[in-house]
Amino acid sequence: MRKTTNFASCITRRSTYMHCRSCTTSAPLTHQAVDCWNCKKKIMHLQKMICSDCGHLQDVNTSINYFDLLSFPIKFELEPLQLTKRFRQLQTLVHPDKFSNKSDREQSNSSDWSSLINKAYKTLATPVDRGQYLLNLKGEQMPQDNSSLNAEFLMNMMERNEEVEEAADNAVLEQLNNQIIIDLEKNANTLSKHFEAKEFENIKKILVEMKYLLSIQQSIKKKQQSLITTIS
Template sequence: MSLRRILYNTTVRSPLLHHLRQLSCWSCGKEVKLVSNLFCASCNALQQPSKQDNYFKILGVKETYDQDETELAKRYKDLQKYLHPDKFATRDKKEQEISEIYSSLVNEAYNTLLEPLARGIYMLKLRGKEIPENTEVDQGFLMKIMEKNEEVENAETEEDIMKLNQENKAMIKDLQKKLSTAFFDGDLKRVTKLLSIMKYYTSIDSQIQAAIRSKGIIR
């Protein structure tokens, strides 16, 4: 089976990618209709990524906040398996450069959509919004976050650390559910507020994971 056919079978069947674009192939110059902008049907040359494609379209998943980590990983592996620069070592120099661009783009897409906070910020950006640097947060909430940070710093036993880990994961999961609803409703003001809160709990998560690694805790 050809490389082009394999990629078509593994990445193009997503409903989001069933859009045809007309363009000229950089290699043979022929006008071609491509699905998902991957390979030229005439000469099989890998094409430039389209600037119109966001991370969801690149990975071939629905543009929604709710994402299946297993499905994301599968899409990522399928793409990298066939787009990795090593696969183009004997091809035209331009095609090698395109494969490097594509491979890097797929990495960025996967890493962004995999993380709840990064995914939310990216979706907000797609809607022309950003989280303000000086987002107003309730003082009582800030005190709660400071106390939680101290708890993490002072946690000594595996039991204490894993308890904090479980609690913080539950909080992030709850925020994900609320974000999903807010995005679905188109309530970007609420989305912004929830992402601002999630930033704090994501920071706490990073501290907890560092503590788990430093103490050699096996989960």
């Protein structure tokens, strides 16, 4: 899997959102000038989280998309370790504990930014959520039914659900779960190719299939918990 830009070489503690050629080449952002609410100095979009002149935490920018917020190219494929690293960097920057002695506005901004960063990370860290979010950015909507799925796939899902219900021990459930993990990984790899080719109907079909697989995975976890409760 191709890796994204190593942002550790692009940012510093003092200016997390300063202009970086390698970052903006892969994930271009709009350089929209705004006024700092505290010192009124003009700041660029890339510096919008913290003012570089007075150091005050800015109001949350709800219009920024999750990829831009976490400094990733707007595409399906990403490096999970880099995503987690970037998430932790931003959370460290805006953590509410750092602003406990600041003004009410900065405390509120800290909470808002932290919440937005958490939501962005959870969305991009999960392939299905990331895929659906990326579809929305491209003006596409997920289907409201399963008409895109063929009968063979639906039959296979029914059979797997029955296997989960009939499983009498954890070993069988683990085997079923391992197959789900393999199938999800295959679908994620296929999704990346379809996104590159802008094959949106295929993308929607695979995302629906992945949601079925995730549903079965949840059933497996519930059954495992049920077996533990029965034994104890």
